[in-house]
Amino acid sequence: MPPQLPPESHYDPKKLGMIFAIVTIILLLSLIGIFVKDYAREWKGYQRDFRTQEVEKARVKKDAELKELAKNEEYQGVLKDLETAKKNQKAKESSIQAVNRQIFAAEAVSKRHTQQIQFAKAEYDSLKYQYESAASHKSSNAPKLKERLDKLSAKIEDLRLKVENDNKLVKEKTAQLKDLEKDSKELEKKRMAATKKLEILDRKLKRIDIAEMSAANQFADMVRDLPIIELANPNYKIRQIVVKDIPEDVNFMKIQRVDRCTTCHLGIDNPDFKSAAQPFRSHPNLELFMDKNSPHPMQAFACTTCHGGRGRATDFISAAHTPQNEEQKKEWQKKYHWEPLAHWENPMLPATMTQAGCFKCHSGQEVVKGAEKLNLGIALIERAGCYNCHVIDKFKDWPKSGPTLEYIASKTTKEWAYHWIENPRAIRPDTWMPQYFHQSNNSDPASVKRSEQEINSIVHFLFANSKPFEAKPVAFTGDAVKGKELVASVGCMGCHKVDIKKEENRDRNSLNREFGPNLIGLGNKTSQAWLFDWLKDPKRYHPGTRMPNFRLSDQEAADIAAYLIQDKSPVVDKPIPGIDEKVLDTIVSDFLQKSDTVANANDKLKSMKKDEKLLFAGQRLIREYGCFSCHNIAGFENEKPIGVELTNEGSKSVDRLDFGFVHIDHHSKIAWFNQKLKDPRSFDHGKVVKPLDRLKMPNFYLSDQETEAIATALMGFVKDRPNDNKLTGNSAKAKFINDGQTIIRQFNCQGCHTIEGDGGSIQTSVNDWLMNFEGKTADEAKALLAAYSPPDLISEGAKVQAQWLYEFIHNPETKIRPWLKVRMPTYGLDNSRINALVKYFNYLDDEEFPFTEMYHPSMTKEEFKAAEHLMSAEAFDCAKCHVFGQSMPHGTPDSWGPDLMQAKRLKPEWVAEWIKNPPAIKPGTKMPTFFDPNDFDNAGPADILNGDENLHIKALRDYLMTISADPSQYNPHEAAK
């Protein structure tokens, strides 16, 4: 077979041409696709929508404005006048034109002369140089040059004169013209002023509304957004805010925060878009955020600073939006195909938890005004004592939450302690003592057996190690009925409750009343003698206690003890399980093997007696569960907290949280926190864990609302801090205020007092006392409530002298409101704390440091008499409401005022301000305004001290300061005449 000739090609060129054409077209289409994809961005659609809405809103506004103007008679009058003025002006037209021409001509001459001057000056400078050079070289033509120079100088002078004359002429003529046009110009100005708003709207519409644009602008408007051309100056463009001073922390490096959120959220700072649909809706609180004049202007803070999320993103998903609930999640999935943004560690906070963002800058404040959820979270952390086991920077050096257990044997019984540890809520439903046992990871029968022996060991250890304490015997028999009234009235209820029910919706106010334990079930917890001793002097039993001394008399203390000892908890009487040595052995052996070889551990276990085992297990278990974190226990003084540090918990990466086998959709920090707080042991579910390796966090039985509040606070504990200038609490003043706030929180001052508008929690129980013990009706009680409650400490720093305040806090025996049943107790605070409080009140009221010294008034006889008169019943009748030492006013306490014989404690400037206008200092005060601020000069009696009101006030002030400093000067009966 001869070799076949190969074909010229395997392919048909025509077919190949076709394929080539098709492939080329596909390439072209895909390139166009790239352009389309690049051009058609999600945000452009939003910007177009927004423009339409903006135009609509501007049109509506314009129409309203036009209607307004049509109704405005003044404006219509101006228009009419303008018309006549214009008509009048027509008559003068020829003369106006003539003057205009003259001005034009004069200006031309002036300009020409000015130019001549400029040229001559240039020539002069050049000639000057030539002459100077020639003169210094002693050149022969120097004199000649000098001559020319002088001539030129004279010419310039001459020209100057001419210009001045020209200008004068122009000025004259201009004035003449102005005079001719005066009427119409003035009216025109008036018209412009009236239509200013309209003008702005018009200008805006011309800019954005195609219908109002000129043809050229319409064309430009279309062209500027075409592909490629849009790089120059498009309508629709990404808007970004570069935030100074609040950098983004991207792991070991800080970068500038750049937020492009406003690319879609276009109406965020525009009050017109208050009820617009998202994404255009304006910020719900423009007074506080976004607005130029708010404390958080948009350009300085932008969005992700508080909200989190990915600021650089320009579409819905990559901005890391987070839905606030399941419903919204479903809606978003449908609308935007939402899914959590993988690989972004700080997704946006859900709208319900945005307040977490406040903490970043406001961590130096105890309470962030307006961030109620965050505040509640912090207050709950404080009350639950999370900081005892978990280090949190904010709560550094805070006192331990629980009572001391160093002398427990003298206070209670082993039975009570057992039942308490096992299930504190069975004894007190609202206690803050968390529960370690009967939890989801130790409720199987074997674990319950083990738990019983664990509790036995702990109780045994605590009682065996208890130091001796001798409660003083009660010398008095108490009256429980009187005791009940005392508890209700003397001030116990600022921190305690006597209530078997658990508060359903705890808020910051009710938390103040859970500062101390609920005083139920004391009958089988402790003895009457111990209670008596404790009430008389809490510091005797526990020097570190925050329970203050109410300076109760022996009888009062005995009465209260008799009352409190009545209530018994049925739970405590149940028998407790005996010691099961087999189970105890496994516990001891587990601990021994942790730190020793198996053989050694076994030997040790064999050699131990039952008692030793109990002690050993008890000690190890206290360390294991961290009991010492909240309670003082001898031998555990130097132990470290057992929990994870939470200072930067909000910045923790989700990868570092163990979700175990708990099924949670979309692993997120918030979901984990909520789950952990609801059931702290749940991440052990389905795991095989040895007893000592189990999760140990106890259960606080928090409500959903409470877990969310705490989770909000945790989300706020982030590591990225703003630069110092954006940090609140960075000034010395803020620091002093914060120090004071911390003490106020630590000692629960707001349980009784209203401070910075917060607190006064005791008022509910004052109300109860008025109704239950004083027989008042609800309305009466309401009226009397303020009078019988501890005072609101508004403007306290401005009001009282620092020295007095110091002494009062140190020893508050002075009675300013003698009718009050509530007592200011003695806290036994150390110097530094009292000073911190004094500084706090003063800095809060912007008082300068050092604070005002004691005031020594000097009065003339005339002033003294005038003051006496002003205070008498004929004039202001101060004694009608104010207590004067021993003399009580008439009427009921709801109208009574503080003891004026204590006025020496006050700051003189404040007293003057107070007399002058009380409501300005304390809105709603019952103190009458004697000097009408609207007619101050005629407010006081004209016949006294020349009718000078300022002198009246000074006299009153000095009189008060004098009599209170030296009561012998004062005779209440004489004053009352």
Add this chain to the structure above:
Amino acid sequence: MEVIKNFINMIADPKILFNIVVLGYLIVFPPFKFFQTIHDRLHVSFLWTKKGGIAIFSFLFFVFAFGLFDQNFRLIVLKPDNLPIVALIFLVAFFLWLAMTQAAENDAAIAAGGKPKEWAESREKVLVFPDLVYIEFICLIAAAALLAVWAIALPAPLEGPANPTVSPNPSKAPWYFLGLQEMLVYFDPWLAGVMFPTAILVGFMCIPYVDRNRKGLGYYTYNERRTAINIFMFYWLVLWVFLIIVGTFLRGPNWNFFGPFEYWDHHKLIALNNINLAELFWMIGLKQGMPTNIFLRELPGFLIIGAYFGLLPAILAKTVFKGLYERMGTVRYSIFAVLFLLALLLPIKMYLRWLFNIKYIIAIPEFFFNI
């Protein structure tokens, strides 16, 4: 369904899957008579026909269609990063089928006493236009269009800012290096990361010098180049492509194995009780302590490696590769044998790991020398 999925998960364990793949390879590309018999009995050559192609692709599509009903399978396979590997499976299958089908046709023609299809044109001249240049140009344009469409449809998967304290788990090499990364499981980094890649490159350079067989030049054939194709296919399909697929789809967090329908649980733990050969020899075999002298300690390893590269080529030359040795001569045979054995180390090490938990044959961590 659950049972089937669990079964697939079970056999996806590389200890089993690797054997299945090797067995499949041996049947499809039979090196010995024994496998040839099975090959013939099973009518494997059916695969290299048009119907066979349809069967191959139907099977692949079925596997993916079945898998996509499973959430875990979907999660991994539909990840934009993994698109090239999914494409790789189909493309490798297609080109393998294409080449083998043409080879089968030619082989049939040769067996019938004829010439291969491309014989004539590969003798006289090579067709350049439009057969080469124009086609290439069209392909270039098509590829560019494909990349553009791909970029539009599946935007590049970007991740968050790098965090030195958090490494992604699993941390995977780019897909084309996953085979190499898989080797790291069995070998010391300097071997898997440096020596073997170098050996692969050197090996490629050696091919024209080692293999001077002119048969099959310019046309597809299998029968005329069985040994070469069999060896290449083993390394390409089993040790490269298969390992990339394993690395992509079956290696999850902590580089653990996960079945295709298994959830990638970060907490999954697998006991890795590996021991060195020296420990196996001295402690378990001879029940005595390890010698303090490093070289004495590692003597068994040295002996084995020495024998593997020193004695084995000679033994092979006398037995299995007798014909090959005679054809190639000593020098070329030696080069071939060393390369061949070097590459064979990988499957051997895999088996040693799976059967005896052997970590290293020679382990001298004192000098960072481990094999």
